[in-house]
Amino acid sequence: MLQINENYLNLKQNYLFSEVAQRTNKYINEHPDKPIIRLGIGDVTKPLTKKTIEALHDAADHMSKTETFKGYGPEQGYDFLRNAVVDYYKKNNVDIEMKEVFISDGAKSDTGNITDLFGPDNIVLIPDPVYPVYMDTNIMNGRNIRFMDANKENGFTPMPYDGLEADIIYICSPNNPTGAAYTREQLKVWVDFALEHNSLILFDAAYECFIEDDTPHSIFEIEGAKKCAIEFCSLSKTAGFTGTRCGYTIVPLELVFKTSNGSEMSLNSMWTRRQTTKFNGVPYVIQYAAAATLSEEGIKECKENIAYYKENARIIASVFEKKGITYFGGKNSPYIWFECPNGMESWDFFDYMLNEIQVVGTPGAGFGANGNNFFRLTAFGSRENTIEAVNRIDKLLS
Ligand code: MLT
Numbered sequence: 001m002l003q004i005n006e007n008y009l010n011l012k013q014n015y016l017f018s019e020v021a022q023r024t025n026k027y028i029n030e031h032p033d034k035p036i037i038r039l040g041i042g043d044v045t046k047p048l049t050k051k052t053i054e055a056l057h058d059a060a061d062h063m064s065k066t067e068t069f070k071g072y073g074p075e076q077g078y079d080f081l082r083n084a085v086v087d088y089y090k091k092n093n094v095d096i097e098m099k100e101v102f103i104s105d106g107a108k109s110d111t112g113n114i115t116d117l118f119g120p121d122n123i124v125l126i127p128d129p130v131y132p133v134y135m136d137t138n139i140m141n142g143r144n145i146r147f148m149d150a151n152k153e154n155g156f157t158p159m160p161y162d163g164l165e166a167d168i169i170y171i172c173s174p175n176n177p178t179g180a181a182y183t184r185e186q187l188k189v190w191v192d193f194a195l196e197h198n199s200l201i202l203f204d205a206a207y208e209c210f211i212e213d214d215t216p217h218s219i220f221e222i223e224g225a226k227k228c229a230i231e232f233c234s235l236s237k238t239a240g241f242t243g244t245r246c247g248y249t250i251v252p253l254e255l256v257f258k259t260s261n262g263s264e265m266s267l268n269s270m271w272t273r274r275q276t277t278k279f280n281g282v283p284y285v286i287q288y289a290a291a292a293t294l295s296e297e298g299i300k301e302c303k304e305n306i307a308y309y310k311e312n313a314r315i316i317a318s319v320f321e322k323k324g325i326t327y328f329g330g331k332n333s334p335y336i337w338f339e340c341p342n343g344m345e346s347w348d349f350f351d352y353m354l355n356e357i358q359v360v361g362t363p364g365a366g367f368g369a370n371g372n373n374f375f376r377l378t379a380f381g382s383r384e385n386t387i388e389a390v391n392r393i394d395k396l397l398s
Helices: 006-010 016-030 050-062 079-090 107-117 132-140 184-197 235-239 267-278 284-293 296-323 346-357 383-396
Strands: 101-104 123-128 144-149 168-172 200-204 229-234 247-250 256-258 264-266 327-329 335-339 374-378
Touching: 006 132, 016 346, 050 284, 050 296, 079 101, 079 247, 079 284, 101 107, 101 267, 107 132, 107 200, 107 229, 107 247, 107 267, 123 132, 132 144, 168 184, 184 200, 229 235, 235 284, 235 296, 264 267, 284 296, 296 327, 296 335, 296 383, 346 374, 346 383
Parallel strands: 123 144, 123 168, 168 200, 200 229
Antiparallel strands: 101 247, 229 247, 256 264, 327 335, 335 374
C-alpha cells in the first residue's frame, strides 16, 4: 500500500502567496467594480530591459538555424553564463570559480532543492519571520526545525547566542520580508559561528541589487565563508526575470564535510550529481539573455529599473514616517515592513485594507509567528499605483 509523505500534514493548507491570491480573487469576483492595487507578492511590473530583449531575439534566431541550434545543454548552465556570473561577483571583489556556479531557474527552487544534500537529523535554524520556502521545504522533509526570533528589538537581524545549536542556518539578507540587512560585522559573527560548529549557512542574496551602502552583497565578501556557506541569487528582482526564470547558486569547492564513516564529501560534487540527475538546465534562450543582462550595459539598464522601484519604496515609507508608524526596510530592499496599526493582527489588517481601500499586501503572519502584527508592502508596483495606494493608506489611517 502506498505510504504518503505525511510531513505534508504539518504544512499550512496553502503556500502563503497562493492564499493571498485566493483571498484577493474572491474579493474581485464579489466586487468586480472595485479597482484593486496589488502590492502583495514581490512581482516586478517593469518589462525586461532593451539589452535582455535584444538577446532573447538573437537567441530565438540561433534556435532557428541548424548551425546554431541547441538541444540539451549542460545541467549546470552554459559556460558563457557561468563566466558572466563570475564577472558579476568580481564587481563586489569576490572571486569565485566558474565550477562553483550553477545556473538555476531561480532562487526559490534551489533554496528548496538544496535540502536533498543533507541528512535527516540536522538541526535547521530558520529566522522567524522569513521567506516561507525555507520552512515549508524543511517541513516537507520532516526536518528538525528551530526558529530564531527576528523582532523589533534586534532590528530583525537575529544573532548567534550562547548555547545556540544549528547545523544548517538560513540567512536572507537583505531580508524578505523585513527588508533588514546584516552588516559586514554581523555576517562575520555568523560565519565564525558556522566555522566553529561545523555548520552550513544557506545565504539567500536575492535582493542584493537593492543595496546602496556598504552592506555586503554576498556572504563570500566575508573571510572564511567559502568554507561554510552556499549562496543563492536570482535575476528575478535584479533584472525583472520573475516570469523569465533564471538564477544561480554558488557552491564553493572548499565545502567538504565528513561522513559518518570518516570519509569526506564535497557539496559541490554532490550538487553536480543532484543537478545532473534531476535537472536538465535552464533553456538556452533564457541563459543567453541572462548573460547579456549581466553585461556592463545590461546591469546599467537594470539599475535604472531598480532606482525606479527604490523611489516607490521611498514613497511608501513616507506615509509611515508621516503617521509615526514603525517600519523597517525600504532602503536596501524593495520591501516595507510595518507594524499594523492599533495592535491589529496581520490577516485582519489584510482584510481591512482589501475591504476598505482595495490595496493588497502580504500579512506578516505568513512569514512566521513574529510577523503576526506586521504587514509587508512591495515597491515593485507601477509609480501610479504606488502613489494611489499611498494616498488610500494615508486616508485610511488618518
Ligand atoms: C515574495 O513576494 O516574497 C517573492 O516575490 C516570492 C518569491 O521570490 O518567490
